[in-house]
Amino acid sequence: xxxxxxxxxxxxxxxxxxxxxxxxxxxxxxxxxxxxxxxxxxxxxxxxxxxxxxxxxxxxxxxxxxxxxxxxxxxxxxxxxxxxxxxxxxxxxxxxxxxxxxxxxxxxxxxxxxxxxxxxxxxxxxxxxxxxxxxxxxxxxxxxxxxxxxxxxxxxxxxxxxxxxxxxxxxxxxxxxxxxxxxxxxxxxxxxxxxxxxxxxxxxxxxxxxxxxxxxxxxxxxxxxxxxxxxxxxxxxxxxxxxxxxxxxxxxxxxxxxxxxxx
Numbered sequence: 001x002x003x004x005x006x007x008x009x010x011x012x013x014x015x016x017x018x019x020x021x022x023x024x025x026x027x028x029x030x031x032x033x034x035x036x037x038x039x040x041x042x043x044x045x046x047x048x049x050x051x052x053x054x055x056x057x058x059x060x061x062x063x064x065x066x067x068x069x070x071x072x073x074x075x076x077x078x079x080x081x082x083x084x085x086x087x088x089x090x091x092x093x094x095x096x097x098x099x100x101x102x103x104x105x106x107x108x109x110x111x112x113x114x115x116x117x118x119x120x121x122x123x124x125x126x127x128x129x130x131x132x133x134x135x136x137x138x139x140x141x142x143x144x145x146x147x148x149x150x151x152x153x154x155x156x157x158x159x160x161x162x163x164x165x166x167x168x169x170x171x172x173x174x175x176x177x178x179x180x181x182x183x184x185x186x187x188x189x190x191x192x193x194x195x196x197x198x199x200x201x202x203x204x205x206x207x208x209x210x211x212x213x214x215x216x217x218x219x220x221x222x223x224x225x226x227x228x229x230x231x232x233x234x235x236x237x238x239x240x241x242x243x244x245x246x247x248x249x250x251x252x253x254x255x256x257x258x259x260x261x262x263x
Contacts, residue, residue: 073245077115084115085245086177089254090215091119092243097256099213100124104131105167107207109154109200110178111135114144120175121146134166155199160206170209176200176216179252186251190219197255198227204260205234212260220251231257 073085082088094100100123108117117135124131126146133147136154143149148166152159164170178200180192197216204214214235231238236259246252 082115082118083113087115087119088245089177089243090116090175092245093215093241093254093256094119094123097241097258099173099215099256099258101172102130104172105169106131106133106173106175107163107167107171108133108135108147109174109176109203110137110196111149112137112139112141114141114147116175116177117141117144117147120173132167134163136163154203160203163207170212171204171207172209172212174200174204174208174212174214174216176214179217193217193219194224194227198224201227201231201257204257205263208260210260210262214255214257214260216255217252218255220253231255234261234263235259236261 073088077083077085077087100106100120102123102125104124106120106124106126108120111117114135117133121127121131121133121144124133126133128146134150135141135144135147136150136152136159138151138153140151141149150159150162150166152162154163176197178193178196180189180196182189183192197218200216201214204212208214214231218240228238235257238255238257240253241256242253
């Protein structure tokens with residue numbers, strides 16, 4: 001993983017920390033209160049949780065916590081055993097574009113906490129001993145059925161060969177849901193994540209086999225023309241996608257490149 005970035009820092013807002021599926025434990029110290037405010041599609045009232053100002057939390061911290069507590073994808077991920085709400089983003093993208101095929105070989109860059117690796121393992125059959133999934137991160141993650149974990153910076157010169165050895169050959173798909181630590185400055189954050197995407201793209205071109213695919217997170221604000229031009233030289237199709245599981249107010253979207261061509 002890029003040394004200046006962490007996939008899902010707990011204290012970060014937005015794209016990284018906001019996807020943590022575990023959420024805080026509700027306490028009986030007056031910090032949280034359920035409020036009935038809206039009706040759902042079934043006509044039943046939806047309970048929403050509001051966070052009190054106790055405990056020295058900032059307004060932004062309270063807003064993030066309220067969003068987590070009321071996010072249906074966070075609750076669903078916890079119910080269904082996924083490590084992050086981001087699992088549903090990959091599910092929705094793959095339902096439409098079918099990049100994860102049975103028996104395929106997949107690498108998940110910056111994999112912690114492991115939500116995408118869980119989905120990839122199930123879709124390619126790695127959890128049943130068919131396809132292969134290798135998760136790479138500088139952060140440790142608990143074991144996932146069917147997933148091989150490499151505690152490694154993917155920018156390490158040895159990473160491509162170590163990955164291909166673990167996969168048993170070139171990759172069919174490279175996944176990257178990495179996000180740099182947010183600064184709150186839109187332009188700076190965009191430049192930081194673009195550096196990650198460029199690095200992921202270079203890595204993908206080293207490890208993908210013919211016809212392979214790259215799926216990487218970017219922030220809205222324009223993908224650099226040079227990156228798009230470079231990817232179009234190596235992939236038959238390059239486009240942006242935004243799954244429904246991405247929050248409507250989020251600037252994140254995904255770069256999907258398919259049909260890899262060896263130079």
